[in-house]
Amino acid sequence: MKNLLFILLVSVVAFSCKKTDAPAPEPLPPATPAVDTTGTLNIDISHVVNNNPLLLSSTSYTNAHTDTFKVDLLKYYISNVQLITATGYTYTEAVSYYLVDHSNPSSLQLSIKKVPRANYNSVKFLIGIDSLHNVSGAQSGALDPANAMFWTWNSGYIMAKLEGTSNQSGDPTKKITFHLGGFYGTNSSVKTVYLTFPNAAIVSESHTPIVNTKAEIAQWFSNPNVINFATTYAVTTTNSSSKAIADNYASMFSITSVVN
Amino acid sequence: MRLVFTILLLSIISGCSVDPEIKPIIAADNIKEIIPDGWPTPYYNFSNNPLTPDGFILGRTLFYDPIFSSDNTISCGSCHQQFAAFANLAHDVSHGVNGLLGKRNTPALQNLNWNTSFAHDGGVTNLEFFPSVPITLPYEMNETINHVVLKISNSSKYKPLLIAAFGNDTVTSQRLFKALAQFTGTMYSFNSKYDQVKKGKDTYTPQEQIGYNLFVQKCATCHKEPLFSDYLFRNIGLSINPAYNDSGRAHITGNASDRFKFKTPSLRNIEKSAPYAHDGRYSSLTQLLSNHFTGTGGYAPTLDAQIQAGISLTTQEMNDIITFLNTLTDPTFLTDKRFSEN
Numbered sequence: 001m002k003n004l005l006f007i008l009l010v011s012v013v014a015f016s017c018k019k020t021d022a023p024a025p026e027p028l029p030p031a032t033p034a035v036d037t038t039g040t041l042n043i044d045i046s047h048v049v050n051n052n053p054l055l056l057s058s059t060s061y062t063n064a065h066t067d068t069f070k071v072d073l074l075k076y077y078i079s080n081v082q083l084i085t086a087t088g089y090t091y092t093e094a095v096s097y098y099l100v101d102h103s104n105p106s107s108l109q110l111s112i113k114k115v116p117r118a119n120y121n122s123v124k125f126l127i128g129i130d131s132l133h134n135v136s137g138a139q140s141g142a143l144d145p146a147n148a149m150f151w152t153w154n155s156g157y158i159m160a161k162l163e164g165t166s167n168q169s170g171d172p173t174k175k176i177t178f179h180l181g182g183f184y185g186t187n188s189s190v191k192t193v194y195l196t197f198p199n200a201a202i203v204s205e206s207h208t209p210i211v212n213t214k215a216e217i218a219q220w221f222s223n224p225n226v227i228n229f230a231t232t233y234a235v236t237t238t239n240s241s242s243k244a245i246a247d248n249y250a251s252m253f254s255i256t257s258v259v260n
Numbered sequence: 261m262r263l264v265f266t267i268l269l270l271s272i273i274s275g276c277s278v279d280p281e282i283k284p285i286i287a288a289d290n291i292k293e294i295i296p297d298g299w300p301t302p303y304y305n306f307s308n309n310p311l312t313p314d315g316f317i318l319g320r321t322l323f324y325d326p327i328f329s330s331d332n333t334i335s336c337g338s339c340h341q342q343f344a345a346f347a348n349l350a351h352d353v354s355h356g357v358n359g360l361l362g363k364r365n366t367p368a369l370q371n372l373n374w375n376t377s378f379a380h381d382g383g384v385t386n387l388e389f390f391p392s393v394p395i396t397l398p399y400e401m402n403e404t405i406n407h408v409v410l411k412i413s414n415s416s417k418y419k420p421l422l423i424a425a426f427g428n429d430t431v432t433s434q435r436l437f438k439a440l441a442q443f444t445g446t447m448y449s450f451n452s453k454y455d456q457v458k459k460g461k462d463t464y465t466p467q468e469q470i471g472y473n474l475f476v477q478k479c480a481t482c483h484k485e486p487l488f489s490d491y492l493f494r495n496i497g498l499s500i501n502p503a504y505n506d507s508g509r510a511h512i513t514g515n516a517s518d519r520f521k522f523k524t525p526s527l528r529n530i531e532k533s534a535p536y537a538h539d540g541r542y543s544s545l546t547q548l549l550s551n552h553f554t555g556t557g558g559y560a561p562t563l564d565a566q567i568q569a570g571i572s573l574t575t576q577e578m579n580d581i582i583t584f585l586n587t588l589t590d591p592t593f594l595t596d597k598r599f600s601e602n
Binding site for chain 1: 383384385387388392393395396404406432441511514
């Protein structure tokens with residue numbers, strides 16, 4: 001770890017010391033990514049419900065089962081971000097763990113750093129945390145169990161959490177509670193997302209593209225599995241209900257635009 | 261070591277009358293990772309948690325500090341007592357804050373690095389994770405990790421300990437959990453009579469020898485030497501306790517085939533860690549052995565094949581086995597000052 005930090009530091013110093021030529025306004029796609037020059041790519045996430053911006057607690061939405069609901073809390077992990085070029089070159093971010101929390105605006109931008117200069121056409125990531133990091137001991141930062149995204153009694157991260165209320169909820173206090181975890185087996189809540197860009201994201205040391213990404217929260221409850229809040233209102237373990245919702249949220253993301 | 265020295269020095273400078281016999285902190289300079297001869301490779305090692313005397317001392321201080329509980333009354337050491345091999349003497353199930361009763365018996369803590377999972381149902385996959393369970397259970401310590409981090413950040417007692425262990429006094433849950441793992445992960449017990457006999461430095465009495473032979477024949481497939489556990493989950497036919505209806509391993513996996521299976525416990529220091537079984541239903545070894553293998557009254561569909569086939573023990577054989585089990589008591593471990601509250 002110390003060695004790694006040292007290497008990282010050295011590379012930061014090395015890169016920042018390098019005098020770069022004046023960047024061309026539209027960098028030409030290099031044949032192979034120039035790993036000696038790196039830049040940043042930002043993934044901006046906006047949460048919507050049935051295409052309307054998500055507002056916590058105040059606004060009522062309707063799910064595919066025509067139950068009405070409000071969202072009080074929305075948190076989930078994105079990890080293991082990879083960026084892929086047309087030629088198939090793949091940049092894998094080294095330490096890649098993001099806790100997206102709707103109530104914390106800064107968490108809605110994933111800033112992918114040290115990306116080798118290239119034109120990227122697609123992105124791949126996990127919703128949730130890879131199995132290794134579910135078992136490899138006490139972690140910090142986004143993975144600190146103090147973030148309340150960790151199951152203590154059945155070790156592992158809660159990959160995604162949505163809490164709110166619904167008049168149709170089977171719960172006596174009308175709550176809906178979805179804590180989706182489990183990192184192995186058929187009911188795993190970890191999902192791989194692969195999204196292609198409408199146009200290439202051009203990354204260079206002087207150019208930080210923004211990938212505008214939409215997360216449709218109604219998708220958690222609609223497709224392919226319609227969730228009925230009267231019967232499915234509290235999912236806090238890994239089972240067939242958590243699988244149904246995780247299979248749904250696997251396709252909640254779409255790219256709305258890539259701004260270079 | 262530096263820390264011990266500094267504290268000694270400080271106490272000398274400040275002129276308070278420290279009895280030279282009573283050191284403020286018991287040194288742990290000789291704490292190191294150990295794999296006794298002939299033991300398998302441990303499942304947890306310190307490669308991501310470099311073991312140091314100061315890390316161990318921080319871990320020990322935390323272990324005996326009630327700061328982890330919501331009302332600051334209960335420490336890890338309240339439930340895990342050294343003289344009971346860090347089990348809880350005479351408590352069938354755990355007693356937490358406000359006198360609340362838990363659902364499970366407090367197991368002995370020893371040789372934890374060889375455990376492939378923790379808790380009776382194996383729900384916890386890493387030694388470093390374990391403290392988050394008692395801290396957050398409402399009927400154990402009833403705290404939140406955030407609040408514990410805050411309380412420890414505000415405690416002047418921890419500043420020098422943190423600086424010694426980690427170079428600065430920043431408190432994170434990761435640091436607390438790693439320090440605790442340095443303490444719990446070095447609770448090695450490998451100096452029982454059994455170990456001495458294995459090394460050829462001692463011999464069994466005739467009865468112990470008979471007991472050992474019976475043990476190898478009837479018990480050792482599950483209670484596998486030298487750790488006395490295979491770390492697997494098995495239903496040994498205990499009747500279902502209606503007070504808890506604890507489905508054991510199935511609670512974690514959700515699989516019907518795991519219903520009422522529990523982790524095979526190690527039997528080291530078993531003489532000292534009564535009561536026995538996951539809900540502490542047996543107060544003595546005789547009681548346990550007379551009921552352990554009847555296979556009746558339990559949950560039949562997942563009953564272990566070996567128990568189904570039947571393990572018969574005469575009263576004499578039971579006594580012989582218990583005589584052998586007593587050779588697993590390790591007085592060095594039970595009295596090692598490095599593991600004591602001080």
